[in-house]
Amino acid sequence: MSVWVQIVGVLMACLALGWVFQFAGEKITDGTPFFRDMPLSVAFGYVLGVVVLIWIVWSYYLSRTLAAPEVNKYFFFRLAIEGFVLFSIAAWLFRLLGRTVGTRATKKLFRQMPLTASFGLMTIGIYALLAIFAGLLAPYGQEQIIPGVAANIPPGADPAIGGNADFPLGTDQIGRDILSRLIYGAQNTVGIAFVTTCLAFVLGGTLGFLAATLGGWLDQVLSRFIDVLMAIPSLIFALLLMTIASAWAGSQSGMLTVYMVLIIAVIDSTRVFRLARAVGANIVVMDYIEAAKLRGEGLGYLIFKEILPNATSPLLAEFGLRFCFVFLTIAALSFLGVGIQPPLADWGTMVRDLAQFINFASFAPQVASAPLLAAGAIALLTVAVNFVVDWMLQKSSGLKE
Amino acid sequence: MSPVLKIILQRLGLGLVTLFVVSILIFAAVNMLPGDFAQAILGQGATPEAVAAIRRDLGLDQPPVTRYFLWLAGALQGDLGNSFAQANFASFVGADSGGSAASVAKQIAPRFWNTMFLAGVTAVIAVPFAVILGILAALYRNSAFDKFANIFTLTSISSPEFFLAYVLILFLAVLNPWLPSLSNIYIGMGFGERLEKTLLPALTLTLVVTAHMMRMTRAAIINLLASPYIEMARLKGMSPMRVIVRHALPNALAPIINVVALNLAYLITGVVVVEVVFVYPGIGQLFVDSVKIRDIPVVQACCLIFAAAYILLNLTADIMSILSNPRLRHPK
Numbered sequence: 037m038s039v040w041v042q043i044v045g046v047l048m049a050c051l052a053l054g055w056v057f058q059f060a061g062e063k064i065t066d067g068t069p070f071f072r073d074m075p076l077s078v079a080f081g082y083v084l085g086v087v088v089l090i091w092i093v094w095s096y097y098l099s100r101t102l103a104a105p106e107v108n109k110y111f112f113f114r115l116a117i118e119g120f121v122l123f124s125i126a127a128w129l130f131r132l133l134g135r136t137v138g139t140r141a142t143k144k145l146f147r148q149m150p151l152t153a154s155f156g157l158m159t160i161g162i163y164a165l166l167a168i169f170a171g172l173l174a175p176y177g178q179e180q181i182i183p184g185v186a187a188n189i190p191p192g193a194d195p196a197i198g199g200n201a202d203f204p205l206g207t208d209q210i211g212r213d214i215l216s217r218l219i220y221g222a223q224n225t226v227g228i229a230f231v232t233t234c235l236a237f238v239l240g241g242t243l244g245f246l247a248a249t250l251g252g253w254l255d256q257v258l259s260r261f262i263d264v265l266m267a268i269p270s271l272i273f274a275l276l277l278m279t280i281a282s283a284w285a286g287s288q289s290g291m292l293t294v295y296m297v298l299i300i301a302v303i304d305s306t307r308v309f310r311l312a313r314a315v316g317a318n319i320v321v322m323d324y325i326e327a328a329k330l331r332g333e334g335l336g337y338l339i340f341k342e343i344l345p346n347a348t349s350p351l352l353a354e355f356g357l358r359f360c361f362v363f364l365t366i367a368a369l370s371f372l373g374v375g376i377q378p379p380l381a382d383w384g385t386m387v388r389d390l391a392q393f394i395n396f397a398s399f400a401p402q403v404a405s406a407p408l409l410a411a412g413a414i415a416l417l418t419v420a421v422n423f424v425v426d427w428m429l430q431k432s433s434g435l436k437e
Numbered sequence: 438m439s440p441v442l443k444i445i446l447q448r449l450g451l452g453l454v455t456l457f458v459v460s461i462l463i464f465a466a467v468n469m470l471p472g473d474f475a476q477a478i479l480g481q482g483a484t485p486e487a488v489a490a491i492r493r494d495l496g497l498d499q500p501p502v503t504r505y506f507l508w509l510a511g512a513l514q515g516d517l518g519n520s521f522a523q524a525n526f527a528s529f530v531g532a533d534s535g536g537s538a539a540s541v542a543k544q545i546a547p548r549f550w551n552t553m554f555l556a557g558v559t560a561v562i563a564v565p566f567a568v569i570l571g572i573l574a575a576l577y578r579n580s581a582f583d584k585f586a587n588i589f590t591l592t593s594i595s596s597p598e599f600f601l602a603y604v605l606i607l608f609l610a611v612l613n614p615w616l617p618s619l620s621n622i623y624i625g626m627g628f629g630e631r632l633e634k635t636l637l638p639a640l641t642l643t644l645v646v647t648a649h650m651m652r653m654t655r656a657a658i659i660n661l662l663a664s665p666y667i668e669m670a671r672l673k674g675m676s677p678m679r680v681i682v683r684h685a686l687p688n689a690l691a692p693i694i695n696v697v698a699l700n701l702a703y704l705i706t707g708v709v710v711v712e713v714v715f716v717y718p719g720i721g722q723l724f725v726d727s728v729k730i731r732d733i734p735v736v737q738a739c740c741l742i743f744a745a746a747y748i749l750l751n752l753t754a755d756i757m758s759i760l761s762n763p764r765l766r767h768p769k
Contacts, residue, residue: 112607112608264462272740275724277466368599371713372725387599391714407603408603419596422591
C-alpha cells in the first residue's frame, strides 16, 4: 500500500512544482506568452517528464555502481536503457547511410524519414537476413542436443553462476543452444507468418476484387459469409479449428503446422476481403474501368491490370498490419501449445517452455532473461513493422496532423 | 413505432440471426472431426459394444440435424451438455456423479463470473484512462507528449500479450514484490483480496486495450477538430480545453463509445492468453485446456459464449452510435 501512497505523493509534488515552475517562469521572463498562457496541466506535464528523466538517469547510475544483491533489481532496467540507446544510435546511423548511399529517390525517402521508421526498416532487414541465413549463422542445429553439455545453462556466459562461453545465451531444459534456436526461430516463426499472410492476401484479395467487380449475388453471398466468419473472435475461432486440425493431423505434427497456416490464412483473409472489396468498389466506378470494359477486356485483365495497380498502397499498408496480426496469432497459438510443434524452434513455444525462470530474477537476473529474449524478439519485429506501416500511412494520407 | 426503435429492433434481429448462423458454424466445424468421440474416450482397445453404448449415452447415434437442435435447445436453457473429460474421469473412478460434476454448465458458470470480474476491473481502469489520454494527445498533438504517447501505444499494441504480462510480472511481482504473480482465485474470497490478485492480469489487459482505445479516441477528436464550428469556437477566443470538452467531445461521443465497445470486444481475445499466463481460473483458461485435451462439448460451449459476447458488444457499439447520433436518430 505504501507504494501507492508514494506514487500519489510524487504526483502531488509534481503538481506543486509545476505551479512553481510556471509562476517562476512568468516572473523571471517578465510574462512571455509561453509561460503566461501555460495551463497548469502542461506545466505539470513538463515537471513530470523531467522527474521521470531524472529517475531514469539515477536508476541507470545505480545499476552501474551498486554491488551484487541490490544491482539485480536494476539489471533489466539497465539492459532496456542500453538497448534503447544502442538501437537509437544504430537507427540514426542507418538513416545517415540511407541519406548518403543510393539513388536520388531512396536518398529523398530517407531524408524525410522519422527515426522510428528507419529503426523499423533496419530491424526488418536484420530479421530478414537472420531468417534467410539461419543455417549459416546458427552455431548449432535447432534440434541438436549437444552431447556432454548440461541443460539449463544460464545466459550471459558468467562462470560464477554456471554460464558457459560456448553458449552465450545458455541452453534450454533439454540442453539445446538457445541462441541457435532463437536464430532458427526467425526462420520458422517469421517464415510461416509470412507465408500465411501471403496466402491470406491471395485468397482475400482475389475474392474481394471479384466481389467488387462482378457485384450482384456473388458479392452478396461472399459478403454475408464473411460477416458470419468475422462474428467469431479470430483467436477463438483459430483455437476451435486447431482442435479439429489436431484430430485430423493425429501424430503427424508437421501436418498440424500446415493446417495452422491454412486456418489462419482463411480467418485473416476475411479482413483482407473487406478492405479489397471496399477499395475495389471505389475503383470500379472510375472512368478508366468503364473504358476498359468497353474495350472488351476480360475479368482477369480488369482485376490484375486495372484495379490491382491502383489499390497497391492501401493493400501494402494492410499487408504490414496483417503480417503483425498473423505473427502475433501464431505466437499466441504456439505459446498456448497448439501452434508450431516442438521439433521446430519457435519463439512462442520457447517463451512457454522457459517462462518459469522469470521467478529467479531477484537473485540471478541473467537466468530470467531467457524467456524474455524470445518474447522480446516477437515484440521487436511487430513494433518495427508497425512503425514502418505507421510512417507509410502518414506519408500516403498526406496528413501532417 | 418510432424510427429509432425500429432501427434498434432491426439490429437486434440481425444480431440474433448472426448468432444463430455462428452456432451452426461452430456445430458444423466440430462435426468435421474424424472418427468418433466415443472412440476417442475409450481409446484403441475399445470393443464395438462399449463404443455403441457410449455413443447412445452421449446421443451421438442421432443424425447431425437432430443433434444440433437438441444442443441448441439445451444451450438456450443453460444446459450445455456433459464434459467428455469429466465423464471419462468419473467412469474411471467409478463414481456416479449423477451428471452434476460432468455438466459443462457447472464447470463454466463460476469461471464465467471470474472472467467477467477480470474484464470489469480492466474496463474500469482502462476506459477513463484511455479517453483522458486520448483527449490530451489530441489537445497537444505533435508535442513531445503526443509523440511519446504514439510510440508507447504502438509498442504496447504490437507486443504479444504474454510479453507484456511477463514484463509486468518481472517488475511488479518478482523484482518488486508488490502484487501476486499467480491469480489463484477461489469461491468465497473477500473482494479486496480478489481485487489484489486480479490486478496484475487486469493491468496487462489494460496496457493492450488502452493503447487501441487511446489512438482511436485521438483520431476521432482530431477528425472533428477540422470542422468549421471548431474553427468558429477557436476564433471566439475559447481556451483549447474548453473547445474540446464543450464542442468536440459531444460530437466525438459516438465514435468514442464505438471504440470503447469494440475494444471491450477485443478484450475477449486478450483474456485467453492473459488467463493462461497468470493461471487465472477464468473461461479462457478452461477453453485452452479443453482445446488441448479435445473436450468437444466444453470447446463448443466456450466458443459459443465468446462469440455471443463478441456479437453483443459489437451490437451495443452499433446501437449506442445510433442513439448518440441525431442524424441517425432522425433519419430523413
